Amino acid sequence: MATAVQTVERENYLNSNYGIKSWLLTTDHKRIAILYLISITAMFWIGGFFAMMIRLELLTPAGDLVSSDTYNKLFTMHGIIMVFFFLIPSVPAVLGNFLIPLMVGAKDLAFPRVNLLSWYLYIIGGSTALVAMVTGGVDTGWTFYTPFSTTYSNTHVIGAAVGIFITGFSSILTGLNFIVTIHRMRAPGLTWRRLPLFCWSNYAAALIMILGTPVIAITLLLVAFERAFHIGVFNPALGGDPLLFQHLFWFYSHPAVYIMILPGMGVISEIITCFSRKRVFGYEFVALASIAIAVLGFLVWAHHMFVAGISVYAALVFSLLSYLVAIPSAVKVFNWTATLYKGSIRYETPMLYAFGFIGLFTIGGLTGVFLASLGLDVHVTDTYFVVAHFHYVMVGGMVMAYMAGLHFWWPKMTGRMYPEAWAKLSALLVFVGFNTTFFPQFILGYMGSPRRYHAYPPEFQVLNVLSTAGASILAVGYVLPMIYFTWSLRYGEPAGPNPYNAVGLEWMTQSPPPTHNFDETPVVTWEAYDYEHQPQEEVTVGHE
Amino acid sequence: MANHTEHPDYVGHLIPAKLYYVIWAILMVGTAITVFAATVELGVFNIVVALVIATIKGTLVVLFFMHLRYSDKLTMVTVVASIFWLFILFSLTMTDYISRAWSTYSGH
Amino acid sequence: MATSEIQVAERALQHHFADMEQQKETSTFGMWMFLLTEIMFFGGLFCAYLVYRASYYQAFVEGSQKMNIWLGATNTAVLICSSLTMALGVRAAQMAKPKLMIVLLLITIVFGFGFLGIKAVEYHEHWVNHEFPGPNFHFETGDPAHPPTDPQHTQIYFSLYWAMTGLHALHMIIGVGLVTWIVIVGWMGAFTPEYYNPVENVGLYWHFVDLVWIYLFPLLYLISKKHGG
Numbered sequence: 001m002a003t004a005v006q007t008v009e010r011e012n013y014l015n016s017n018y019g020i021k022s023w024l025l026t027t028d029h030k031r032i033a034i035l036y037l038i039s040i041t042a043m044f045w046i047g048g049f050f051a052m053m054i055r056l057e058l059l060t061p062a063g064d065l066v067s068s069d070t071y072n073k074l075f076t077m078h079g080i081i082m083v084f085f086f087l088i089p090s091v092p093a094v095l096g097n098f099l100i101p102l103m104v105g106a107k108d109l110a111f112p113r114v115n116l117l118s119w120y121l122y123i124i125g126g127s128t129a130l131v132a133m134v135t136g137g138v139d140t141g142w143t144f145y146t147p148f149s150t151t152y153s154n155t156h157v158i159g160a161a162v163g164i165f166i167t168g169f170s171s172i173l174t175g176l177n178f179i180v181t182i183h184r185m186r187a188p189g190l191t192w193r194r195l196p197l198f199c200w201s202n203y204a205a206a207l208i209m210i211l212g213t214p215v216i217a218i219t220l221l222l223v224a225f226e227r228a229f230h231i232g233v234f235n236p237a238l239g240g241d242p243l244l245f246q247h248l249f250w251f252y253s254h255p256a257v258y259i260m261i262l263p264g265m266g267v268i269s270e271i272i273t274c275f276s277r278k279r280v281f282g283y284e285f286v287a288l289a290s291i292a293i294a295v296l297g298f299l300v301w302a303h304h305m306f307v308a309g310i311s312v313y314a315a316l317v318f319s320l321l322s323y324l325v326a327i328p329s330a331v332k333v334f335n336w337t338a339t340l341y342k343g344s345i346r347y348e349t350p351m352l353y354a355f356g357f358i359g360l361f362t363i364g365g366l367t368g369v370f371l372a373s374l375g376l377d378v379h380v381t382d383t384y385f386v387v388a389h390f391h392y393v394m395v396g397g398m399v400m401a402y403m404a405g406l407h408f409w410w411p412k413m414t415g416r417m418y419p420e421a422w423a424k425l426s427a428l429l430v431f432v433g434f435n436t437t438f439f440p441q442f443i444l445g446y447m448g449s450p451r452r453y454h455a456y457p458p459e460f461q462v463l464n465v466l467s468t469a470g471a472s473i474l475a476v477g478y479v480l481p482m483i484y485f486t487w488s489l490r491y492g493e494p495a496g497p498n499p500y501n502a503v504g505l506e507w508m509t510q511s512p513p514p515t516h517n518f519d520e521t522p523v524v525t526w527e528a529y530d531y532e533h534q535p536q537e538e539v540t541v542g543h544e
Numbered sequence: 545m546a547n548h549t550e551h552p553d554y555v556g557h558l559i560p561a562k563l564y565y566v567i568w569a570i571l572m573v574g575t576a577i578t579v580f581a582a583t584v585e586l587g588v589f590n591i592v593v594a595l596v597i598a599t600i601k602g603t604l605v606v607l608f609f610m611h612l613r614y615s616d617k618l619t620m621v622t623v624v625a626s627i628f629w630l631f632i633l634f635s636l637t638m639t640d641y642i643s644r645a646w647s648t649y650s651g652h
Numbered sequence: 653m654a655t656s657e658i659q660v661a662e663r664a665l666q667h668h669f670a671d672m673e674q675q676k677e678t679s680t681f682g683m684w685m686f687l688l689t690e691i692m693f694f695g696g697l698f699c700a701y702l703v704y705r706a707s708y709y710q711a712f713v714e715g716s717q718k719m720n721i722w723l724g725a726t727n728t729a730v731l732i733c734s735s736l737t738m739a740l741g742v743r744a745a746q747m748a749k750p751k752l753m754i755v756l757l758l759i760t761i762v763f764g765f766g767f768l769g770i771k772a773v774e775y776h777e778h779w780v781n782h783e784f785p786g787p788n789f790h791f792e793t794g795d796p797a798h799p800p801t802d803p804q805h806t807q808i809y810f811s812l813y814w815a816m817t818g819l820h821a822l823h824m825i826i827g828v829g830l831v832t833w834i835v836i837v838g839w840m841g842a843f844t845p846e847y848y849n850p851v852e853n854v855g856l857y858w859h860f861v862d863l864v865w866i867y868l869f870p871l872l873y874l875i876s877k878k879h880g881g
Contacts (some may be wrong), residue, residue, distance in 0.1 A: 052840075107668035110678050176685045181617060184678040210685060211629050212695035222700075222815065231785040231811045232804075234698065239804035247637045298632055302640065314640035389746050521670075526864055558746060568736040575728045579721060582874035594870035601866050609859045611738045613851075615680075622684045626691040629780075633692075633699050641703055 012415065012523035027112035028515055033098035034413070036117050040094060043085040048475070050078035053495035055437075055468040057277060063455035071138035073155065079142030080133075084164050085126050087398055088256060092174055092209075092265035092375040093122070094201045095182040095405045098413060100178060102513060103196045105522045107185025110180040111173075118173040127166030132159025134168075136424040141452065143253070146234035146245040150226040158227055161220040168217045171259075175209025178202050187505070189524035193414060196504055196528060197286055201266025204240025204290035208255045208262075208297065216252035219245065243309055250301035258297040261361075261393060262290055264401030265332055268354050272336050273407050279529040289328035289335075296325040306377045315374055322372035329365050349423040350502070353404030356431045360396025364389055367442070382452075385445025391438045400430065403481065410485065411499045416492030417512045422484045429477030436470025503534050535540035557614040574601045605626045656739040658730035664847040668792060675721060676849045683853040686861045694864055697816050701871060703814065705742050708805035714793055724873040727770050728865060734763030735862045738831070745848040750838055753851065760858070764828040771821055778810075785811040813872055820868060821851035823861045830838075830854045 010543050023031060057065040057330070097115065099412050101108050109115050131137060138160040140149040149157050182203050186195070222233055223245070232238020234245040242486065273280045280286055302310055302318040336358055347434045367389040380386060411417050442461040445451075449460050455465065498507040503526075507519050525532070578597045586593060607613040612623060669675040705712045740758035783792035789810070791803045800806060834854050837843075845853055 055848075087622055108726075109668075111682060112666075112668065114682075114814075119852070128745045145573040151719070176682060177669060180678055180682045184674065184681060187751050210689050211625075211692055214689045215633065218693050218696035218819075222696075229786045231807075233808060233811050239802075239808050241703070244637075244700060247640065248699065251637075251696075263605070298629070299636065302636070310640045311646065313643040313646060317636075317639055365628075385756075554746070559702060559743065561740060561743065562687060564736055564743070568732060571732045573736075575725060575732065578870055578874065579725050582721070582870070582876075585876075590874075590876055594874055595867075598867050598870050602863050605735060605859050605863050605866065609735050609862075610856055616677075619684050622681075622688055626688040627691055630691060630695045631767050634696055635700055638706070641665065641706060 010510060011514060013164045013509065013515045015510050017513050023288075026471070027108070027116055028114065029097050029101050029109050029115055030413070030513065030515075032115050032119050033094050036089065036093040036097060039119075039123060040086055040090055043081055044478075046084055046130070047078055047081035048478070050074050050081065052470065052475070054078060055471045057454050058456070058464045059468050061456050061458045061461050061464075064506075066454065067160040068454050069139060072205050072452070073137035073142075075134050076138045076141050080129060080138065080160060080164065082135065082394075083142055083256070083260075084167055085122075085129065087260040087394060088171055088491075089122060089167075089174070089269060090260075090398070090402050091405060092202055092205060092259075093118075095198075095267065095402075095409060096178060096263060097174070099506055100181060100199060100202060101185070102509065102517055103199050103504060104182060104185055105190060105505050105518065105524065106181065106185040107516050109177045109459045110185055111177050113185075115177055118170045118177070119434055121170035121173070122167055123396040125163045125165070125170060128166060129160050129163030129490065130136075132156035132163060144223060144245075145250065146223065146226070146240075146242045148238065150223055151230075151235050151237075151268075158224045161224045165217050165220050165224075168220075169215045171209050172213045174207035175213075177339075178206040179210065187522050187524055190505075192287075193284070194524055194526070194528045195279060195287075196266075197269035197283070197290075198266035198296070200287040201264075201269070201290045203261045204294040205259045206261040207294045208259045209293075211320070212252040212255040212259075213444070215248055217246040217258075219252075234477040243305065246305050246308055247302065250304045251298070254304065255294070255299040257390075257393070258293050259270050260398050261401075262293060263406075264398045265290070267401045267405035268336065269409070270337050270502075270504070271333075271350045271354045272403055273345045273529045274500055275339050275348060275530065277346075278339055278535075279527075279530045279531060280335065281341075283339035283528060286332055287333050290439065292328040293325065296321070296328065300325050300372075301450070303372055303377070306374060309379050319372055319374050323369065326365060326369050326372070329361075333362055333365075349418075349420060349427055350404045350408035350500075352424060352427040353400045353407065353430075354464030356427065356434075357397055357400045357404065359432075360392055360400065360434065364392025364394075364397055367392065369472070380445055380449055383445035384441040384449045384451055387442035387451050388438045388445060391441070396434050396438070398435075403427070403430070406481070406485075409506075410488070412494075412506055412511050412513070414489060415495055416428075416488045417495045417499060418481075418488045418492060420483050422480060425453070426477050426484075428482070429473055430478075433473030433475070433477050437467050437474055438470070440464070440470075442488070461510050468495070501534060503530050557611075559608070559611070559614070563608065567604050570604060571601050654866070657695045664842075669854075673847055677846075677851045679853060680856075683856050687856060688861060690863050693821065694816070695869045697812065697819065698867070698871075701812050704805065704808050705875075708802060708808070709804035711802035712809045713876045714800055714802075714811070715791070715806040716873060717791070718778070718781070718794065719813075719873040720874055723770050723774050724869055726823075727767050730763050730770070731862045733859050733863050734767070737763065738855050738858045742848070742851050743779045745838070745851040746762050746845055748845045750841065750843060753843070754835055754838055757831050757838070760834070761828055763829070763833050764824055768821060768824055768828075771817065778814075783810050783816065816868055816872065820861065820864055823864070827858050829855060 004212075009120060013028055017026075023035065026032060026035075053066070054071075057063070057071060057074070059065075062072065092403050097109070132158070136156050138153075138157055140153050140157060144161065168411045174533070182195070182199055225231060226233055226235065232240045234240045236242060269286060271279055300318055300322040302314060303322045306315050306319075367385070371380065371386065371389060407418060444460055444463050444467075447460070449456055495511045497510050499511075500507075505522055505524070506513075508522065574597050578594060581593045581597070582590065583589075606623060612619060663673075664676060665672055669678065733841045739761045741760060742754050744750075744753035744756055749757050778784065781792070782788055785807050789807050791806050791810075793800055831854060834851055838851070
């Protein structure tokens with residue numbers, strides 16, 4: 001029923017306090033999650049705008065929509081915003097912040113004020129980067145390779161670098177909070193083996209956040225100093241080594257992609273188990289695979305530098321290690337599949353996104369293994385093959401996982417159900433649009449079409465037009481949830497505490513939760529995903 | 545609770561002040577040794593000696609001044625992890641720099 | 653425990669913790685985690701140092717010989733003394749001796765300023781000798797018999813010197829600020845044997861900054877004494 005349902009609202013974290021100050025000075029992890037939700041969504045659309053401009057330019061072989069300098073700025077800003085201001089914070093800052101205290105049975109994260117500081121740092125860093133973009137842009141690529149970024153570029157490199165530096169500390173503090181919370185604030189009875197896999201994944205991602213982010217922070221600081229004071233640490237004309245920049249940059253930026261994907265994998269674990277009504281197959285393996293990805297992910301960074309001039313012997317080492325890092329990801333995919341086997345599958349929207357994730361992440365991940373091969377990488381590096389690879393894992397994987405998680409926990413966060421039919425339609429549009437956009441790019445790249453070029457030979461036009469058409473469909477698939485989620489805040493069916501009949505502490509409190517999360521500290525006596533003992537009831541809310 | 549003017553009511557492990565003074569003295573002596581060792585020409589061992597002394601000093605600071613000796617295992621794991629991760633950064637980066645001069649085609 | 657201490661402890665217990673012990677363990681673990689990130693933060697600079705020193709050793713030797721060993725060694729000693737007074741100060745807080753704690757922390761602050769003062773003297777010296785990297789960099793070994801072998805890479809040495817000691821000095825300034833805050837709050841009676849974790853945590857930070865210097869000193873000042881110096 002689409003009418004605004006009049007109910008007597010119990011006190012919850014949304015209505016306990018009104019006024020802008022109660023939001024901007026909150027230390028409630030749930031409110032901070034909502035603050036992040038709004039800011040991250042805004043960043044997504046700004047990054048998406050740059051993507052739209054890129055795809056519009058690439059409709060025609062000639063560089064006719066924008067100049068090459070402008071095009072350089074477009075893909076740079078698309079990359080910076082999407083990587084640093086959307087993908088890295090998305091699941092941890094929105095879903096992690098909201099759910100981890102609930103999932104461990106705590107009243108809040110370990111350091112609530114630090115959590116708020118984290119959001120402010122994100123806002124300040126994001127604003128700084130946006131100002132740099134609006135007042136002239138950055139054209140170095142999100143990778144800031146030297147000496148172009150330190151010496152020769154005439155754009156706002158320092159502003160962008162400082163913005164990312166500040167936001168890096170936001171990420172570090174979030175990771176710190178998660179690790180300490182999961183170690184020190186679990187409810188009685190909640191052993192590590194009973195911990196939801198969403199917590200394991202965010203824990204692993206948090207490890208990467210605290211170990212890797214400081215290195216890119218100091219590296220970007222050096223870039224800024226080099227630019228400001230004409231020092232030459234990375235400038236070959238002054239005795240420096242540009243490859244040192246790349247080593248230090250990728251030491252973080254490769255593990256960063258695991259910061260992005262691990263929380264998404266955690267979401268998928270939660271959803272698959274709930275909508276198959278089965279315990280995750282090989283729980284311990286999935287948990288340890290998360291840690292393995294975090295650790296191994298730090299050992300592979302120079303696969304981004306295979307053709308940059310590193311020694312071939314180092315390249316061999318990194319190539320071998322890069323093959324290894326695929327293994328724990330594969331373990332997870334196999335375990336999810338085994339969870340589905342003989343499960344009682346329901347095709348709610350979160351599950352549709354999860355299916356999409358498994359398929360698309362597998363394709364993206366496998367193409368990553370291709371890229372780990374030195375011989376193949378020489379052929380396809382810096383082509384659209386690489387672009388397609390990382391969009392498959394990041395958008396086909398990570399963004400789908402984020403959408404899955406938003407849908408799954410939307411009733412918990414807002415107390416309302418979204419309209420299921422529209423949600424399913426959007427999921428379908430996203431899947432079709434995504435594949436139409438990015439599959440042609442594998443072909444383009446393999447045929448030799450280079451990335452970061454605003455013009456291309458005419459024989460590549462058909463695939464480019466197909467790609468742009470797909471992007472339009474994808475955009476619609478993302479716009480629709482914006483509309484119906486907003487609609488649901490007022491007109492959505494009220495959701496009870498557990499509309500999907502899921503197992504987990506977060507489902508054992510009301511929707512939306514009260515400020516203090518639980519009326520009494522829960523005591524956990526059941527194993528994780530104990531669906532055998534969870535009564536299966538018909539899901540009755542939220543269907544049109 | 546005991547009246548703490550007569551019975552100090554401290555929480556956690558109270559390290560005797562004397563131990564701190566001993567550690568301080570070792571650190572000062574270690575500094576002197578480091579400076580002296582730098583005046584002696586030891587070739588490639590200069591850096592080894594310097595780093596060994598620095599590591600001993602650092603270990604004492606971490607164990608005693610920072611109370612790692614009296615802390616729980618999780619803290620110890622944290623410290624070890626940080627050293628290990630630094631080691632990853634240094635060693636894997638150096639695989640590139642050390643081996644760049646090795647040539648595949650003209651022999652070394 | 654006297655009533656006022658109970659009140660301090662109750663006020664100090666944050667609502668999302670079950671008891672003071674959980675709060676203390678959590679906050680200390682949080683500080684160690686933060687120090688882990690600081691190790692990686694400095695680690696990037698140490699990595700750059702390692703790479704360039706390995707490749708351009710002679711240039712680094714020559715740069716290092718322009719450092720004033722005595723000022724550097726004095727600074728090392730100053731920091732070690734400050735770590736002693738800091739550790740004793742934490743201990744005083746633990747033993748419910750707030751006045752002693754304040755005295756010890758004030759001495760720590762004095763040592764901190766001492767370090768920064770000596771550093772400022774050194775920086776001034778290097779600045780007037782054109783040993784700051786950039787367009788005005790000009791390197792002289794100071795020994796006419798041994799002209800600079802590789803001034804371009806000695807400039808890199810100096811870039812790292814200024815970056816590493818500068819970052820360290822910034823952390824010292826922050827540390828002095830933190831210790832000052834503890835002194836002020838401690839003067840107002842905030843700390844008891846049950847609640848002194850802020851003192852302990854600031855102590856951890858202070859010792860960490862000392863630890864970084866313990867490595868910086870030999871790496872930057874004591875590379876080699878060949879060719880005099």
